[in-house]
Amino acid sequence: MERKIRVLIAKPGLDGHDRGAKVVARALRDAGMEVIYTGLRQTPVMVAEAALQEDVDVVGLSILSGAHMALVPRILDELRQRGLGAVPVFVGGIIPADDVPALKELGVTEVFGPGTNTQTIVSFIHQTIGA
Amino acid sequence: MQLLEAALAGDRRALARLLSWVENGAPEGREALATLFPRTGQAHVIGITGSPGAGKSTLVGKLARELRQRVPRLAIVAVDPSSPFSGGALLGDRLRMQDLAADAGIFIRSMASRGHPGGIAYATRDVVLLLDAVGFPVILVETVGAGQAQVEVARIAHTVVLVEAPGMGDEVQALKAGLMEIADIIVVNKADRPEARQTVRALQSAYFGVTTTGHHGPRADEPLEVVAGWETPILQTAAIENQGLTELVEAITAHRQYLESSGRWELRRRLHARAEVETWLQRHLLLLVEQRVGEERFAAAVEAVLRREKDPATAAQELLAPLLKP
Numbered sequence A: 001m002e003r004k005i006r007v008l009i010a011k012p013g014l015d016g017h018d019r020g021a022k023v024v025a026r027a028l029r030d031a032g033m034e035v036i037y038t039g040l041r042q043t044p045v046m047v048a049e050a051a052l053q054e055d056v057d058v059v060g061l062s063i064l065s066g067a068h069m070a071l072v073p074r075i076l077d078e079l080r081q082r083g084l085g086a087v088p089v090f091v092g093g094i095i096p097a098d099d100v101p102a103l104k105e106l107g108v109t110e111v112f113g114p115g116t117n118t119q120t121i122v123s124f125i126h127q128t129i130g131a
Numbered sequence B: 001m002q003l004l005e006a007a008l009a010g011d012r013r014a015l016a017r018l019l020s021w022v023e024n025g026a027p028e029g030r031e032a033l034a035t036l037f038p039r040t041g042q043a044h045v046i047g048i049t050g051s052p053g054a055g056k057s058t059l060v061g062k063l064a065r066e067l068r069q070r071v072p073r074l075a076i077v078a079v080d081p082s083s084p085f086s087g088g089a090l091l092g093d094r095l096r097m098q099d100l101a102a103d104a105g106i107f108i109r110s111m112a113s114r115g116h117p118g119g120i121a122y123a124t125r126d127v128v129l130l131l132d133a134v135g136f137p138v139i140l141v142e143t144v145g146a147g148q149a150q151v152e153v154a155r156i157a158h159t160v161v162l163v164e165a166p167g168m169g170d171e172v173q174a175l176k177a178g179l180m181e182i183a184d185i186i187v188v189n190k191a192d193r194p195e196a197r198q199t200v201r202a203l204q205s206a207y208f209g210v211t212t213t214g215h216h217g218p219r220a221d222e223p224l225e226v227v228a229g230w231e232t233p234i235l236q237t238a239a240i241e242n243q244g245l246t247e248l249v250e251a252i253t254a255h256r257q258y259l260e261s262s263g264r265w266e267l268r269r270r271l272h273a274r275a276e277v278e279t280w281l282q283r284h285l286l287l288l289v290e291q292r293v294g295e296e297r298f299a300a301a302v303e304a305v306l307r308r309e310k311d312p313a314t315a316a317q318e319l320l321a322p323l324l325k326p
């Protein structure tokens, strides 16, 4: 039996830069994970639907637009509505330090700032899902 | 199994989890397939293959939307290659199917090839069976875009659509790979580009060279009377501009009608069933032989071949011989 860690990397919101998300996606692939990359301008419903259909172990959101406090609660809500409340969610991008506790309070497992070593994210995923 | 009943009742999350089990070859997945098998054989499985970047995913997305006007549910299985170095994969087909997200009647599943050659994963056949069993009447399977040897999709699909694009120099490539022989419909995508006409002409003349009566040349194991002609159409689409989709849907519908009226639907089902039994027979046999022969004798045989004391055919036969005694 072959089990692979499956990760959804999504880019919600309206900003058009996905370089960071792609770097993370490639790093996770190089760490042996199967990464579903859905690209730019994902709505909360799109993110949650992809997470559901692809049966992912973890969801990564890249948000650079500053809209994280608006987007993240809606995404978590859509996930919960689909019975995916237990799926760990991490957020990367430009997130002011002040917002980090609030995001974690909402249910985000971890927040990674710009310039985070991708190895840190790989380790985080292994630890979080215990594989 | 609770999950199984939930999936049958239309619970998409239960289905997603079952698909993972099937994909991973987990015992629960095997069990689910065994239970559900009688329900399979209903879906029209459409394989979409062709060169990398030809626009397969984009076309599948648009095609799905078009087909959904005729069927209540539709599933897409999109295969991308695994990295031979890390075993991981970047699955990006879904990226091109964005506008399907709002349609609850469409279920998209990405799969990594996991080292399996031939354009689909080892478990793609089983994933398709499961989707068939839970009642998707149409299943689109996008293969890895490899430009060669994606012919394996013909073993699970009833209708194979070969997608090419202009200016890629792939026409000859496709021919070489035997892809054209398995294509029931050929599509030149990116027809918005001026070079598309040239590609169509190249394919037409290449195809004309393959056969003049459609690609289904009579085969020794098929009764002649069911070999009615299917003229493989060469269509043009511009997926990003929604062009040519109606014609493609019509061709797919016509092909299904052809399969049914010519007796080929039954024939393909028979060939698929045979392929499935063969696959499992090989798998079981190999396991059995490995267990019975044992690591040590196997290694000794390899060693003997290496030293040129025995040829490999004889070595294999000698390993088998004690197992074949009554």
Ligand SMILES: Nc1nc2c(ncn2[C@@H]2O[C@H](COP(=O)(O)OP(=O)(O)OP(=O)(O)O)[C@@H](O)[C@H]2O)c(=O)[nH]1
Pocket (backbone or CB within 6 Å): B051, B052, B053, B054, B055, B056, B057, B058, B059, B093, B096, B144, B145, B146, B189, B190, B191, B192, B193, B237, B238, B239, B240, B241
């Ligand atoms: N001009 C033009 N570009 C298109 C058309 N269809 C797709 N493309 C573009 O072609 C590129 C590849 O499209 P995909 O749908 O990802 O191609 P694919 O065959 O699925 O690629 P792989 O799965 O990687 O083999 C994208 O940039 C698309 O936007 C079309 O009809 N016209």
Ligand SMILES: [Mg+2]
Pocket (backbone or CB within 6 Å): B056, B057, B058, B092, B093, B142, B145
């Ligand atoms: Mg694709």
